[in-house]
Amino acid sequence: MPQFTSLKSRVIALPQADVDTDQIIPARFLKVTDKEGLGALAFHDWRYHEDGTPRPDFPLNLAESRGAQILLAGDNFGCGSSREHAPWALVGFGLRAVISTSFADIFRGNALKNGLLPVVVDAATHRALFEERGRDATLELSVDLATQTLSLPWGGSVTFPVDAFAKRCLLDGVDELGYLLGHEAAIARFEAERPT
Amino acid sequence: MTAPRTLFEKVWASHVVSEEPGCPAVLYVDLHLVHEVTSPQAFSGLKSRGLRLRRPERTVATMDHSIPTRPGGLAMVDAQAQNQLRQLEANCTEFGVELHALGASTQGIVHVIGPELGLTQPGMTVVCGDSHTSTHGAFGALAFGIGTSEVEHVLATQCLLQSRPKTLEVRVDGALAKGTTAKDLILALIAKLGVGGATGHVIEYRGEAIRALDMEARMTVCNMSIEAGARAGMIAPDDVTIDFLEGLARVPQGEAWDRAVARWRALPTDEGAVFDRSVTIDADAIGPMITYGTNPGMGMPIGARLPRPEELSDPAARAQLEKALAYMGLRAGQPLLGKAIDVVFLGSCTNSRLSDLRQAAEILRKRKVAKGVRMLVVPGSAAVKRQAESEGLDRVFLEAGAEWREPGCSMCIAMNGDELTQGQYAVSTSNRNFEGRQGKGSRTFLASPLTAAASAIAGAVADPRPLL
Ligand code: SF4
Numbered sequence: 001m002p003q004f005t006s007l008k009s010r011v012i013a014l015p016q017a018d019v020d021t022d023q024i025i026p027a028r029f030l031k032v033t034d035k036e037g038l039g040a041l042a043f044h045d046w047r048y049h050e051d052g053t054p055r056p057d058f059p060l061n062l063a064e065s066r067g068a069q070i071l072l073a074g075d076n077f078g079c080g081s082s083r084e085h086a087p088w089a090l091v092g093f094g095l096r097a098v099i100s101t102s103f104a105d106i107f108r109g110n111a112l113k114n115g116l117l118p119v120v121v122d123a124a125t126h127r128a129l130f131e132e133r134g135r136d137a138t139l140e141l142s143v144d145l146a147t148q149t150l151s152l153p154w155g156g157s158v159t160f161p162v163d164a165f166a167k168r169c170l171l172d173g174v175d176e177l178g179y180l181l182g183h184e185a186a187i188a189r190f191e192a193e194r195p196t
Numbered sequence: 197m198t199a200p201r202t203l204f205e206k207v208w209a210s211h212v213v214s215e216e217p218g219c220p221a222v223l224y225v226d227l228h229l230v231h232e233v234t235s236p237q238a239f240s241g242l243k244s245r246g247l248r249l250r251r252p253e254r255t256v257a258t259m260d261h262s263i264p265t266r267p268g269g270l271a272m273v274d275a276q277a278q279n280q281l282r283q284l285e286a287n288c289t290e291f292g293v294e295l296h297a298l299g300a301s302t303q304g305i306v307h308v309i310g311p312e313l314g315l316t317q318p319g320m321t322v323v324c325g326d327s328h329t330s331t332h333g334a335f336g337a338l339a340f341g342i343g344t345s346e347v348e349h350v351l352a353t354q355c356l357l358q359s360r361p362k363t364l365e366v367r368v369d370g371a372l373a374k375g376t377t378a379k380d381l382i383l384a385l386i387a388k389l390g391v392g393g394a395t396g397h398v399i400e401y402r403g404e405a406i407r408a409l410d411m412e413a414r415m416t417v418c419n420m421s422i423e424a425g426a427r428a429g430m431i432a433p434d435d436v437t438i439d440f441l442e443g444l445a446r447v448p449q450g451e452a453w454d455r456a457v458a459r460w461r462a463l464p465t466d467e468g469a470v471f472d473r474s475v476t477i478d479a480d481a482i483g484p485m486i487t488y489g490t491n492p493g494m495g496m497p498i499g500a501r502l503p504r505p506e507e508l509s510d511p512a513a514r515a516q517l518e519k520a521l522a523y524m525g526l527r528a529g530q531p532l533l534g535k536a537i538d539v540v541f542l543g544s545c546t547n548s549r550l551s552d553l554r555q556a557a558e559i560l561r562k563r564k565v566a567k568g569v570r571m572l573v574v575p576g577s578a579a580v581k582r583q584a585e586s587e588g589l590d591r592v593f594l595e596a597g598a599e600w601r602e603p604g605c606s607m608c609i610a611m612n613g614d615e616l617t618q619g620q621y622a623v624s625t626s627n628r629n630f631e632g633r634q635g636k637g638s639r640t641f642l643a644s645p646l647t648a649a650a651s652a653i654a655g656a657v658a659d660p661r662p663l664l
Contacts, residue, residue, distance in 0.1 A: 017516050018391050018491050022630040027611040031262055031276035033236035033283050045632050050618075074512065076392035079425060079491070080630060082327040082341035083234065105361075105395055105427050106327060110343035163359060164218045176345070177245075180353040183214055183222050187250075187355055190213045190224055195459065196452065 002115025004170040006144040007096050009069035012059050013133045019073060020080035021107065025089040027081075038085055039092025060093070064137045069096040072129055076100070077118075078107025087114040097143050099150070101126050112166040113176065119143060119150055119160045128154075145170060200466035203432050204363050204398045207338040207463070211321045213355055220357040226320040227337075228350045229306045230257040230293065232284040233611075234325030238348035239287040250354045252292040256315060257284060259298045260305045262612050265574050265601040273613035291351075304577020304603045307331040307545035311415060312579055314444025318433035318460040323350060328545050328627065329428075330421040334414035335441075336433035336463050338398070341422065361427045364397035365471040368405040370480035375661035377555070378413035379547060379625065379644035381405070382420040383485035385477060387495040394426035397473065400465065401431050405479035411440040412551040419546045420627050423492035432464035484659055487629050487642040488532055489520035494629075496532075498647065498659050504528040523631055524639050525619070532641065532657045537621040540571040540652040541634070542645055543601075544608035544626035548576030550583055552625065552645040557589045559649035559663050560596040566655025571598035572614065574606040598652065610635040623651040 029041045047058050054061045071090070077100040078086060087110045090098070097117040108118045121129070132153050133139050142151040145167060149157040168174055201209070213222040235257070242248070249255060262277040272278040281298065288295040296303045302313065307328055310316040316332040322339035323329060325347045332339035346356055372381060386393075399421050401414075409417065414431050421429030431437075438457055441447050448456045487495040488502050494517075496503070502521065505528060508514040521528060526535075542548070542556050553575065565571045573593045575581040581603055584590060590600045607614040608626035615635030616622055622640050625648050629640035641657060650660035 015512070015515070016519065017512050018493075020491065020628075020630045022628070022633050026632055026636070027609045028636075030233050030611055031274070031280050033280055034240070035237050045636060076395070076425070079391050080327065080628065082325055082343055084237075084325075084343035084345060102392055102395060104392070104425055106341055106343060110345070113343065113345040163220070165220055165357070168218075176357060177241075177349050177352060179219075180222065180349055180355055180357065183353070183355065186214045186222070187224070187353060191354075195455070 001169065001173040001175045003173045004096065004115050004117050004145050006142065006146070007069055008140055008142040010064060010067065011070045011072050011133055011139055011141055012065045012068045013072045013130060014059050015074050015130055017074035018076045018079055021078060021083050021086040022080055024078070024086040025083065030083060030085055035088045037092065038089040039094065042089040042093040067094065069094060070141055070143070071095050071098045072133060073098055073100045076102050076104060078111070079104040082106045084110045084114070087111045087116045091116050099129065112170065115170065117143065117145065117170070121150065121158055121160060125152070125158050200469040202363055202465045202469045202471060203336060203400055203430055203463055204338060205469070207319055207321065208360065210319070211338070220359045222355050223321060223358045225323050225350050225354055225356060226254060227310070227315055227322045228255045229310055229322065229324035229329070230255060230347070231261055231306050231324070231326065232259050232280045233261045234344050235287065235347055236280060236283045237344050238325070238351055239291070241348040242351055247352045249291045249293065249351050254354060255293045255351065256296070256310070257288050257293050258296040258303055258306050258309055259284060261605045261609055263298050263604045264613050265604040265606045266613070267601060277612065301578050304579065305545045305548065305605055307419065308548060308576035308580065311335065311411070312577055314441055314446040317441065317447060317456070318437060319463050323356065327422045328419050330426065331415050331419040331545055333418040333421065333428050333430040334411060335437055336430060336460065338428055338430065340428040362397045362472040364394055364399045364426065365474040366399050366401050367403040367474065367476045368401065368479050369403050369476065370405055370478050371408060372405060372479045372482065375646060375664050376483055377644040377646060378409055378416040380482055380485040381479065382417045383487065383492070383495045383642065384482045386420060386424045386492050387485070388477065389424040389475070389493070391423060391491045391493040392425045394421070394424040397426055399426045399429040400471070401429060402465070406431060407434065410551065411436060412549040415549070416546055420492065423627060433460045484644060484647050484661065486532055486647065486657060487640070488524065488526060489517070490523055490629060490631050492627065492629060492642060494520060495642070498657070499531070499533055501529050501531050502526055533659060535621070535657045537569060537623055537641070537651060537656055539616055539620060539622040540565070540569060540648050541574070541607045541622055541624040541626060542648050543572065543574030543576065543606050545576065546627045547625035547645050548574060548580065550580055553580070553584050553589050556645040556649040557592040559646060559660060560598065560653070561592050563596055563653050565597040565652045569652055569655045571652045572601055572607060573598050574601045575603050577603050607634050609633070610638070623648050623657060
């Protein structure tokens with residue numbers, strides 16, 4: 001099971017709002033039957049020229065992005081389709097946390113199941129982080145799941161919400177399917193008592 | 197006396213298997229729909245853990261996303277798509293899942309065949325590894341899209357871990373005018389709420405304009421709930437719902453039908469029940485809608501002019517609009533009416549049912565698709581196709597110069613060989629106008645089947661009302 005405790009890393013800034021999962025990984029790449037190798041396809045149509053060469057100015061392709069594990073994204077990140085290929089691609093690229101003001105519901109759930117932490121911050125902090133990142137391309141941020149805190153480069157920190165169960169799963173490596181399978185007796189009882 | 201409850205609360209409460217403090221609810225799933233794109237990794241997961249399906253009889257699979265729709269020719273777009281379909285077939289055989297395979301008389305888009313077979317019923321929980329599962333909410337089911345990990349959970353346990361969403365009432369008063377459809381209604385709502393406006397909520401659509409819709413129109417509305425970010429969209433069952441279901445292949449029969457109807461009649465939201473949020477819109481004020489940008493919230497009345505970035509005060513919104521207009525190759529302040537187009541796509545789980553085809557055919561009858569414009573008509577299922585052919589709709593489309601295709605997702609998702617080329621403009625009845633959604637570099641205007649048909653004739657974005 002994917003785990004997450006804490007992380008300190010450089011930051012890739014992608015300010016667009018409403019980034020949809022078709023941008024995170026275009027549908028034509030969904031014909032795969034496994035989860036591996038999607039990192040090279042993350043943001044494919046924004047990231048590469050027509051001939052397949054990288055666009056040097058795209059945030060993921062900048063020299064300072066190499067090895068960065070945090071994406072600082074615009075509002076409402078991950079809207080659109082339910083494809084879990086989106087977090088598979090982001091994790092495959094090397095990302096472990098995305099910071100935004102909000103996430104689409106299905107994406108947030110899918111991300112948590114793959115060890116990619118959605119970090120929700122308020123609009124003012126969000127704006128300030130982009131400004132700070134604009135000034136300092138090598139900016140590093142720290143995220144700690146146990147305390148649910150994001151340390152701010154100008155001092156202090158903000159807390160972010162995480163569903164208590166998802167947090168336990170990530171910290172302790174709890175297996176969600178195992179947890180569900182543990183409810184076998186309750187499920188069987190529920191099925192037996194349903195009206196027909 | 198129990199406190200008054202909403203439709204959502206009733207369906208939710210009757211499916212909670214267990215709820216422990218600090219944990220999401222274990223929610224029982226009545227119907228699990230499966231397709232080739234989001235299931236292979238879930239079946240692989242089951243196999244690696246040595247698990248079986250808990251309830252194969254509650255699981256139904258179809259092939260729709262990556263299949264070709266070219267008439268007569270069933271060649272796959274590539275070996276990868278072929279492999280995906282083979283895997284679905286093998287998985288369904290191995291795990292005992294009912295499969296509506298390519299070429300079967302019951303095959304079709306997952307959200308078209310579920311309702312059509314009577315698999316989708318009021319009060320059920322319905323899930324699928326597909327965000328437009330919200331479609332099934334038109335029957336008063338709680339229906340939502342899930343990721344592949346969750347597909348595996350449901351296959352293994354018939355349950356999901358879910359945190360309880362909030363409720364949003366969308367009340368639609370008044371009546372839709374002639375030439376204005378359910379698609380225009382939902383596009384107007386998404387333009388009002390924004391693409392993240394309903395995040396975390398389940399919408400219940402209510403009011404006289406919703407009651408007046410037939411089941412296919414209700415499915416169009418619920419289908420696009422996800423485009424406002426909603427977890428699901430629901431409409432309470434009524435006589436229209438029950439008349440639609442009666443006699444369908446998979447609904448309860450005999451006395452079981454009577455018992456089911458009695459249960460369904462108790463589902464609608466009680467007088468005095470409270471929603472977390474409410475929004476009201478006036479159906480009389482809506483006309484044909486069209487999107488101009490790169491998300492479904494960027495919509496406007498068809499006769500309007502494009503918004504101007506400089507009129508927006510929020511810098512992020514301004515940048516987003518500028519980026520969208522640049523991608524779409526459009527100028528701020530320009531009208532869309534008369535904008536030349538290359539392709540018209542009539543299809544998708546939003547608008548590929550019989551009534552959608554009938555509406556478009558009404559406009560195309562004795563008229564011609566403009567020279568240089570390609571129009572694809574893609575029925576949502578093999579059954580829709582047969583029914584349309586028995587009414588002669590295929591002749592209408594073919595005589596007008598449109599293509600009459602095999603059922604599937606087709607150009608809605610452009611992973612199957614049907615796609616726009618770089619820079620092409622399409623008026624599409626599908627649900628997403630994201631960058632590249634209909635092919636790399638594609639530019640999509642979302643609209644109703646009536647607007648799509650009118651635009652096909654004009655060879656440009658056109659208002660359907662003068663043709664009715
Ligand atoms: S028609 Fe389009 S939106 Fe509907 S299920 Fe197929 S790909 Fe998804």
